[in-house]
Structure formats: C-alpha cells, structure tokens
Amino acid sequence: MYALKDKYAIAGIGYTDFTAKSGRTVLDLALEAGSKAMADAGVGAADVDGVISYHFNDSVPSIAVATGLGLPEARYAVEFSSGGNAANLIVLSAAAAIEAGLAKTVLCYRAMNGRSGFRLGGGRDMASRGITQFTAPFGWITYPQAMAMWCRRHMIKYGTTSEQMGAVAVSCRNHAQLNERAMMRAPMSLADHQASRMIVEPFHLLDICLESDGACAVLVTKAERARDLKPKPVYIMGGAYGGGPFQGDDLFDAIRWPEHAHNYAKYIANDLWASAGVGPKDIDVAEIYDCFTYSVIMQLEGLGFCKEGEGGAFVQNGRIGLGGEIPVNTHGGLLSEAYIHGFNHVIEAVEQLRGQSGARQVPDAEIALTTAGAMTCGSALVLRN
Amino acid sequence: MSHLNKPVPAPDPDTKPFWDGCRKHELLIQECDACGRFHFPPAGRCPHCGATGSRWVKASGKGTVYSWIVVVHPVPKEVYAGEVPYVVALVDLEEGVRMATNIVGCDPHAVTANMPVEVSFQDVADDLTLPCFRPAKPSA
Numbered sequence: 146m147y148a149l150k151d152k153y154a155i156a157g158i159g160y161t162d163f164t165a166k167s168g169r170t171v172l173d174l175a176l177e178a179g180s181k182a183m184a185d186a187g188v189g190a191a192d193v194d195g196v197i198s199y200h201f202n203d204s205v206p207s208i209a210v211a212t213g214l215g216l217p218e219a220r221y222a223v224e225f226s227s228g229g230n231a232a233n234l235i236v237l238s239a240a241a242a243i244e245a246g247l248a249k250t251v252l253c254y255r256a257m258n259g260r261s262g263f264r265l266g267g268g269r270d271m272a273s274r275g276i277t278q279f280t281a282p283f284g285w286i287t288y289p290q291a292m293a294m295w296c297r298r299h300m301i302k303y304g305t306t307s308e309q310m311g312a313v314a315v316s317c318r319n320h321a322q323l324n325e326r327a328m329m330r331a332p333m334s335l336a337d338h339q340a341s342r343m344i345v346e347p348f349h350l351l352d353i354c355l356e357s358d359g360a361c362a363v364l365v366t367k368a369e370r371a372r373d374l375k376p377k378p379v380y381i382m383g384g385a386y387g388g389g390p391f392q393g394d395d396l397f398d399a400i401r402w403p404e405h406a407h408n409y410a411k412y413i414a415n416d417l418w419a420s421a422g423v424g425p426k427d428i429d430v431a432e433i434y435d436c437f438t439y440s441v442i443m444q445l446e447g448l449g450f451c452k453e454g455e456g457g458a459f460v461q462n463g464r465i466g467l468g469g470e471i472p473v474n475t476h477g478g479l480l481s482e483a484y485i486h487g488f489n490h491v492i493e494a495v496e497q498l499r500g501q502s503g504a505r506q507v508p509d510a511e512i513a514l515t516t517a518g519a520m521t522c523g524s525a526l527v528l529r530n
Numbered sequence: 531m532s533h534l535n536k537p538v539p540a541p542d543p544d545t546k547p548f549w550d551g552c553r554k555h556e557l558l559i560q561e562c563d564a565c566g567r568f569h570f571p572p573a574g575r576c577p578h579c580g581a582t583g584s585r586w587v588k589a590s591g592k593g594t595v596y597s598w599i600v601v602v603h604p605v606p607k608e609v610y611a612g613e614v615p616y617v618v619a620l621v622d623l624e625e626g627v628r629m630a631t632n633i634v635g636c637d638p639h640a641v642t643a644n645m646p647v648e649v650s651f652q653d654v655a656d657d658l659t660l661p662c663f664r665p666a667k668p669s670a
Contacts, residue, residue, distance in 0.1 A: 166542060244637065257607055273537040273539045274540045274542070276544070277537070278539035278540055278541070278545060278547075278549075279539075279571050279629065279630055280539050280630050281630045282536065282538060282539050282660055283618050283630055283631055283660065284536070284601060284610055284616055285618040285630055285661075286537070286603045286605060286606075290601060290605075290618065293599040294597050294599050294618070294620060295597075297597045297598060297599060298596070300599040303592035339634040342602075342603075343600075343602045343603075344602060344603040345600065345602060345603060346599060346600035346602060347599070351568070389579065394571075395582055400570075400571060400620070400628055400629065400630060401571075401577065401628070404624050405596075405620075414615060418536070433629050452625060469652060473653060
C-alpha cells in the first residue's frame with residue numbers, strides 16, 4: 146500500500162492544445178507540456194532531475210524529454226510500456242523514486258499524436274502471436290471491441306441500459322461546454338447518444354472516447370519543497386495500482402478474468418482509501434477514466450460510490466454533474482475533452498483543487514479523485530489542496 | 531486464400547497442440563496432472579497450482595455464452611467490411627474454462643446471455659481451422 150500520505154505534492158502542471166491534427170512532433174508536444182509545468186512551478190532545468198512517462202511505442206522516451214528540456218542531471222528517466230491504466234501510477238512512482246533518493250523533482254508526462262499519428266483505437270498488430278492468437282483470428286481486434294465485452298457483461302448481470310451509459314456521455318459533454326480546451330463542445334442530448342451509429346454493440350459512437358493529439362505534464366516533488374514554490378501545492382494523499390487475479394497476458398486479454406461485470410477498481414479500492422485515510426464520501430470532485438461510458442459506471446461501483454450493480458442508476462438524473470452528489474469529469478473527460486490517455490484527468494483535478502477551473506469549478510473543492518484504467522488493471526490517486 | 535488477409539494464429543510450443551487439434555476437429559484443453567483442473571489458454575504451467583505437467587484432453591465442445599458483442603463497424607475496414615455484422619463471444623465450456631470465439635449459424639441478434647452453444651469447426655484454409663460455436667441443438 147502507498148505509504149507516503151501528504152509527503153509529496155504536484156507543484157506544477159502544463160499542457161498543450163488538444164487537437165485532431167497537431168502538425169507537430171510528439172517530442173515537441175512533450176517539451177511544451179514539460180516546460181509549461183516547470184514554468185508553472187517556477188523551477189528551471191537544474192531543479193528537475195527525473196522524468197517518467199507511459200506509452201505504447203507511440204510517444205517519445207523520457208530521456209528525449211530530459212535532453213530536450215536541457216536537464217543537466219537526469220538521475221531517473223524511465224517509462225512504462227502501458228496504457229491509460231498507468232496514468233496515476235507514474236505519479237505514485239515519481240513519489241516513490243524521490244523517497245528512495247533516486248531523484249528530487251520528477252516530471253511526469255504523456256504525449257501523443259493519438260489522432261493524426263498512431264491511432265490506438267484503429268486496431269492492433271495483426272500478427273496473432275502469444276495470447277493474440279486466441280482473440281484476433283475471431284475478428285476481436287480493437288479496444289472498443291474488447292471493452293464492449295465487459296460492458297455487455299454488466300448489462301447481463303445487472304440490467305444496465307444504453308440510456309444509462311448515455312447519461313455518462315451527456316454529463317461529460319455538459320461539462321465540456323464549460324471548458325475552453327475541450328475538443329467537443331457542441332450540446333449533446335440523450336437522444337443524440339441513442340441516435341449515434343452503432344460501432345460495436347452495445348457501444349454507440351458516443352459511448353467511445355475521442356482520439357487526440359496533445360500532451361500533459363505534472364511536476365512531483367517533496368511537499369516541503371512544493372510549499373516554497375509559486376503555485377498552491379496539491380498534495381498526494383494516497384493512491385493505488387493493480388487489479389485482481391489473472392490480469393491477462395497483455396492489456397487486451399482478459400480471458401481468465403473471473404467476472405467482467407467488475408473491473409480493477411473493485412480490487413484497488415481498499416488500498417486506495419486506506420492509503421489516503423478518506424473514503425468516497427469525502428471526495429469533492431472525481432475525474433474517472435472514461436475511455437468508454439460503461440467504465441465510469443464500473444469504477445463508481447468498484448470504488449464504493451454506489452453498490453455493485455447500481456452504477457447505471459447512479460449516473461442518471463444529474464448525480465454526476467456539476468452541482469450533483471459527486472461531480473465526475475468536470476473537464477468533459479476522455480469522451481468530450483480529449484484523449485490524453487487519462488493524464489488530462491490529473492491536470493483537471495489539480496486545477497479544481499487550485500480553484501482554477503472557471504465556470505466548471507466545483508465550489509470549495511478540497512479533495513479530488515483521479516482514476517485510470519477500465520479493464521483488469523488500473524491506478525488511482527487521491528489529491529488534496 | 532482470402533483468409534490470409536485476416537489475423538492468422540501463429541502457433542508456438544505452448545499452443546501448437548491446440549491448433550493441431552482444431553485441424554482434426556478436436557477441441558483440446560489442458561488438464562493439470564497435479565491439481566486436476568482444466569486450463570485455457572494453453573500454457574506450460576498450471577495457472578491454478580503452478581505445476582508444469584499436464585495432458586491434453588478433448589473437451590465436450592459444449593458451453594454457454596458468457597458475454598458477446600456484435601461488430602458493426604469493420605476494423606480494419608478492408609479486412610472485415612464483408613464480414614459485419616459478426617458476433618464475438620466469450621464462451622464458458624462445460625469443463626470450466628472460457629474461450630473467445632465467433633458465434634455462427636444464427637442471426638447475430640439472436641445471441642442471448644447463457645445461450646447453450648456447441649463447437650462448430652470452421653475450416654478457413656487447408657492449414658487453419660477455427661473453433662467457432664453455434665447454437666446447441668436441443669437435446670432429445
């Protein structure tokens with residue numbers, strides 16, 4: 146269990162524009178987000194000695210970012226070969242690295258040309274080696290196809306409906322309309338969701354997140370150091386990474402997962418809340434990984450915001466909207482803001498806790514949750530101001 | 531050989547017996563020598579008890595639909611445009627293992643949760659047979 150409650154903080158954030166066609170290299174996007182995070186914190190290259198990221202061979206190595214930013218002494222430059230499930234893990238790992246003395250201040254980033262470059266949703270390697278030989282030959286290839294199987298299982302077990310999934314999409318879009326950096330700001334109704342074309346049943350087009358070009362970065366350092374810097378520190382109260390038994394041979398594979406109506410969230414909940422010393426009722430704003438609408442429902446259940454099987458009803462009637470019981474994805478999420486693989490959720494949580502979210506600000510937000518992941522493994526953070 | 535446009539299994543030392551079995555229209559799964567439990571996908575080590583010895587046994591080929599999707603939008607388009615809509619399902623075999631497959635021999639929208647199914651080997655090429663499933667015939 147993460148045992149560094151309040152000892153580390155996010156001291157700076159930076160991000161690029163989120164677009165469908167950046168016209169720039171991924172390295173250039175990463176350097177912009179990274180340099181903005183350093184400027185936000187008011188630190189120079191000599192103050193940063195660690196860089197960490199995660200990617201699917203669709204980004205740039207941490208050493209390239211360290212080099213491009215001119216870090217004179219990069220003691221810790223590493224990356225995970227991973228999906229969005231690692232978005233919060235890199236923040237926890239940055240704190241762990243500093244605690245171990247490997248670095249003093251670590252820049253965490255995710256950078257991608259996810260629409261104009263490598264499109265994660267567009268399919269996978271067609272070579273059916275390893276576990277893929279038991280999935281791809283049946284035309285089971287894309288992530289929407291993988292996750293539709295989980296969603297269907299939730300519908301089978303609990304009677305969750307497409308309209309309930311649509312409530313998640315509509316709520317995210319409502320929030321995106323208040324967010325000037327969101328890619329999708331046109332109003333959306335439940336009828337629009339239901340009328341959107343079917344991609345892979347049970348997913349309509351509007352159950353599926355965006356594809357985006359962009360980068361996000363945050364700077365992690367010791368709490369006492371963060372207090373000496375310009376912005377209001379956002380403290381890392383707790384966090385967790387993991388999943389249950391049989392997490393699979395790769396991120397797609399979940400053949401041996403015991404019950405697809407539950408995902409990783411159920412398995413990390415105890416560690417997450419115990420590490421932070423708070424529970425779901427203490428969360429003022431939650432940025433929940435929404436690669437697909439159903440994943441929000443499953444994580445709200447798994448983390449204890451509602452009972453298992455009741456997530457479909459829970460997300461209806463404005464309960465997850467601004468002014469509702471628990472505002473979820475106040476930026477519009479991956480569904481309507483942008484798909485920066487979950488790292489844009491961390492940015493939004495920090496801005497909410499700094500009181501910088503403008504028209505979408507949750508009044509007096511003090512404790513925020515960010516999650517990342519939708520299937521067998523994932524990560525979460527509890528942050529506070 | 532139009533199937534060559536599609537993902538084709540690349541058997542390895544762990545999985546070759548399974549694919550060889552499919553070509554003979556036998557659905558083979560592993561039974562652990564130590565704990566007696568069945569496991570799939572094929573592996574050199576039992577995921578339940580860690581033992582390395584197992585024997586290949588012929589599964590009954592009967593199971594039920596655990597979950598399923600209907601692929602409507604083809605990806606990649608050039609490969610699957612002529613195939614949609616098609617069903618991918620996770621089927622729970624009687625032996626207690628789960629496998630991904632296609633449901634064939636019925637309307638894609640006729641598939642239901644827990645529907646009884648049975649294996650239906652599809653010879654897609656001289657050297658490749660896929661273990662698909664179809665609705666089970668009502669028992670006499």
